[in-house]
Amino acid sequence: MPNFRNPRAGRPHLRTVSITGVGSYVPAKVLSNADLESLVETTDEWITTRTGIRERRLAAPGEATSHMATEAARRALASAGIRAEEVDLIIVATITPDMQFPSTACLVQRNLGAVRAAAFDIEAACSGFVYALDIASHFVASHTYNTVLVIGAEKMSSVVDWNDRNTCVLFGDGAGAAVLQNRPNAHGLLTTCLGSDGGKASLLELPGGGSACPATADTVSRRLHFLRMDGKETFKNAVNAMVAAGQEALGRCGVTIADVKCIIPHQANQRILSAVAERLGAREDQVFVNVDRYGNTSAASVAIALDEAVAGGRIGRGDLVLLVVFGAGLTWGAALIEW
Ligand code: ACO
Numbered sequence: 001m002p003n004f005r006n007p008r009a010g011r012p013h014l015r016t017v018s019i020t021g022v023g024s025y026v027p028a029k030v031l032s033n034a035d036l037e038s039l040v041e042t043t044d045e046w047i048t049t050r051t052g053i054r055e056r057r058l059a060a061p062g063e064a065t066s067h068m069a070t071e072a073a074r075r076a077l078a079s080a081g082i083r084a085e086e087v088d089l090i091i092v093a094t095i096t097p098d099m100q101f102p103s104t105a106c107l108v109q110r111n112l113g114a115v116r117a118a119a120f121d122i123e124a125a126c127s128g129f130v131y132a133l134d135i136a137s138h139f140v141a142s143h144t145y146n147t148v149l150v151i152g153a154e155k156m157s158s159v160v161d162w163n164d165r166n167t168c169v170l171f172g173d174g175a176g177a178a179v180l181q182n183r184p185n186a187h188g189l190l191t192t193c194l195g196s197d198g199g200k201a202s203l204l205e206l207p208g209g210g211s212a213c214p215a216t217a218d219t220v221s222r223r224l225h226f227l228r229m230d231g232k233e234t235f236k237n238a239v240n241a242m243v244a245a246g247q248e249a250l251g252r253c254g255v256t257i258a259d260v261k262c263i264i265p266h267q268a269n270q271r272i273l274s275a276v277a278e279r280l281g282a283r284e285d286q287v288f289v290n291v292d293r294y295g296n297t298s299a300a301s302v303a304i305a306l307d308e309a310v311a312g313g314r315i316g317r318g319d320l321v322l323l324v325v326f327g328a329g330l331t332w333g334a335a336l337i338e339w
Contacts, residue, residue, distance in 0.1 A: 002255055002320055004187075016182060018183035019179065019306075021081070021178065022079055022307040023072050023073065023078065024075065024300075027060055027063060028057075030058075050271070053170065056173075057294060065094055065155045066107035070111040072176050073112055077179060079179075084115075087116065089117055090114060090148075090149045091122060091150050092132075092153060093121070093129050093150070094123070094152070094298075095159070096155045124329060126299060126331075127299075128152055129150065129299050130333040147180070147181050148180045152177075152303035154300045155173050156171035167226075172297050176301075178306065189337050193334045194332070204228070204234055206224075235272060239275045239279065242266070244332075245333055246276070247280065255336075262287075262309055263282055263287045264302050264309060265302070266301050268291070268296045269296070288308070302323050309321075321336070
């Protein structure tokens with residue numbers, strides 16, 4: 001087991017915070033690269049070589065973000081061995097809420113029957129799950145709540161412009177969830193490093209439908225309700241930010257990348273994953289990858305990957321796990337966890 005420093009230790013009034021259960025859900029419908037060839041001018045070869053994505057999942061008609069979030073949450077609660085009534089707080093990270101309000105977290109609370117829980121959403125795009133983990137951890141550490149459910153869930157297919165080949169090939173739908181509690185005699189979440197740069201907000205945005213640009217027939221005809229992205233600039237910023245956040249997390253805990261059992265980066269693009277791994281000095285077998293099967297599921301991405309990594313035996317008790325994320329905002333972050 002690696003030797004590490006716990007930056008959260010030495011504060012006796014705070015508790016440690018562990019992930020005691022994980023779960024995920026992806027819709028059944030698969031959209032392959034071959035299927036996309038009949039929608040926009042693209043090829044399986046272009047998508048595979050530029051992104052590593054082979055297929056993605058699409059929510060069924062009528063299936064909203066809250067439905068996927070609820071299913072992932074049920075699985076996470078089952079894996080933690082707790083009942084919905086025991087949950088104190090639900091945080092949903094999403095950029096594709098069911099509606100402007102009420103929050104998706106409140107809808108999940110209703111669906112689960114988590115009658116004691118407070119609930120709210122946060123929005124940090126693809127970085128949302130790590131932002132939410134950080135927020136949740138403080139509630140547990142400070143003894144405010146004992147059990148917090150953190151969910152990353154997205155129906156990206158509802159905001160993707162299916163006429164724009166630059167973006168529609170990249171995204172998919174799904175949800176992942178984690179239960180945070182104090183586990184006695186465990187370190188759990190060692191540190192989180194968050195960052196943002198609103199100066200680059202326009203690199204990745206969905207301009208229509210908010211208070212700056214309320215929905216009208218004109219905004220619909222100008223396709224302002226779909227996401228837009230400067231892919232090349234996003235790519236460069238993503239690699240730099242994820243590497244810097246990962247290094248900061250490792251440095252804070254006095255460990256090197258070699259001490260980490262499993263690195264779970266935001267699954268945006270295989271080339272981004274490879275560049276991040278190389279610049280962190282990681283071996284290929286340390287990096288968890290499922291972007292080939294799901295594409296970019298935004299806030300759900302690392303949550304789904306974490307669940308699959310645990311289920312597949314890639315992470316065991318005591319292992320160090322590094323999450324690194326990046327998204328619109330710009331936002332980024334890293335979390336180092338003793339599992
Ligand atoms: N099929 C075929 N050709 C395409 C497609 C497609 N699906 N998409 C773009 N092209 C074309 C372009 O039109 C361009 O053609 P041109 O040279 O005639 O103008 C050509 O391919 C090259 O396009 P580039 O933009 O140079 O391609 P690049 O190698 O940069 O790859 C990509 C594009 C995959 C989008 C890449 O930039 C990327 O992955 N960026 C990061 C995206 C990302 O991670 N976004 C999510 C961030 S997180 C969040 O919060 C949502």
